[in-house]
Amino acid sequence: MVSTNNNVTKYALIAAFGGFVFGLDAANLSGAVRYISSYFELTSSQVGFVAGITLWGVIFALFFTGMLCEWFGRKKVLIAIAIGYALSSLLSATAVSYEMLAFGRFIGGLAFASITVSAMYVGEITPPSQRGKFVSVNQFMIALGLLLAFIINYFLLRGLSVNEYLNGENVWRFMLGSELVANVIWLSLLFLVPESPRWLLKKGREEEARQAFAKLVPADQIESTVVAVRESLSKDNEANSMREIWGQLKTLFSGRMRLVLAIAVVYAITQGATGMNAVLFFAPMIFEQVGMSVEDTFMQTVSMGVFGLVATVIAIFSIERLGRRFLTLAGLALVIIAHTSTWYSFSNATYDISPKTITEVSEILIDERVDVSKLNKLAGTSFENDVALKAALANEFNKSELPLVTGPVINASINGVIAPLALFGIFLFLAAFNLSIGPIMWVIFSEIFPNKIRSVAMPVAALVQTISSILVTQPLPWLLDVIGTASVFMVYALVGVVGFVVMFFILPETKGKSIEMIEKDLVRT
Secondary structure (H helix, E strand, O other): HHHHHHHHHHHHHHHHHHHHHHHHHHHHHHHHHHHHHOOOOOOOHHHHHHHHHHHHHHHHHHHHHHHHHHOOOOHHHHHHHHHHHHHHHHHHHHHOOOOHHHHHHHHHHHHHHHHHHHHHHHHOOOOOOOHHHHHHHHHHHHHHHHHHHHHHHHHHHHHHHOOOOOOOOOOOHHHHOOHHHHHHHHHHHOOOOOOOHHHHHHOOOHHHHHHHHOOOOHHHHHHHHHHHHHHHOOOOOOOOOHHOHHHHHHHOHHHHHHHHHHHHHHHHHHHOOHHHHHHHHHHHHHOOOOOOOOHHHHHHHHHHHHHHHHHHHHHOOOOOOOHHHHHHHHHHHHHHHHHHHHHHHHOOOOEEEEEEHHHHHHOOOOOOOOOOOHHHHHOOEOOHHHHHHHHHHHHHEEEOHHHHHHHHHHHHEOOOOOOOHHHHHHHHHHHHHHHHHHHHHHHHHHHHHHHHHHHHHHHHHHHHHHHHHHHOOOHHHHHHHHHHHHHHHHHHHHHHHHHHHHHHHOOOOOOOOHHHHHHHHHOOO
């Protein structure tokens, strides 16, 4: 018994290590983005595209992930994904053009499918009483990856002033390339895990499935588990057609799956559109709006990473006790409060360019590529919001200077923002997300879809989540320039309100139930 439990833990952690790599990748970009923008002289739309193209890669991958998982199994797909992450790191870190960087990020987006496949795999190898905890480990690994990346970025930034080999033109290469070590480690570990026994049974490879189950459940439960899974896979006359991808899709969108699909779609949209990916990708940029120095923004991202990791650990140990429904609804209520707080803190901010402001910017900004004297043209000018300030800066500074000078100017000129309330909102959102909709969405996805369509259904649900994330992440730099920080967070709050109301009425409790039991409860016969 102890041996099989240890095996489940080991295999779940290895599969979820893809989440760690994902976290590294997302947070490394957040640190590198200002330097990338300056190096390639990008517009705000291009900056958004560099972040958003990874999500377009996810969409492309999700069209094939289900088929590949169905044809080759979960393990082989995870191995291919690990190779994709490594290739993405190499291309991104050595990019010599904006196009090459975007292509490298796109490859990384293809590998982001690891989150879906890992959740699928972990959901299929863990017992019902522990499934929520183990699938939530995926979010823990993401949070751990984020934290490590934030720490790496912070020390690389500190190294700009003391290391002769680091400068504003190459530091981003070290940030994006630092995850390559984790890529190689994950790829090596994946060869140690068994294939999903449920997939093996679905393919008629019963002896191999029994051997896999022998590593996962006590010997006296192997036969009963095999029987239960076999009955689920052959429940109705559609069993044969379920082996075909289009047959699975047809069943997923049939009337009998209406409630299951509604739960998945609403959860996916809510999780993606409440703004987590945007906050992750552009965390330093957002902290700048509070009035922090560049170094302070990087230090705050480290604090943010620690906070997120602690919240995820709490979620892992609470999900089986408090349940999926309670944590989801409570988390969304906190998300609404968090975004409303951040919106209010920025709503009355103003910006004054005085001689003191210009002096402070000169002291903060030591990069020789920026001609701070250009600020003299704006001396004595006040701006009612950050949109007007950024527009004025864009008229004075070129595309190489603007990403480097904007943060220090905001830091030195901001007035009226309630910084503690803004930080409270951002950190509360981070805690709420990692306590609830972050990890629990993948638990729900791994539970509500029947065995015979899960390999297609989970990528479809993830596709909805990714599209939702793209609509939030890619336009963020442009939206910060056009409608301002306060309005952006109000939009996120409204998304949380709609998600809370809908899920209050349709989200069931699934804790402690086997995948087969949940299917009987949710799927119309």
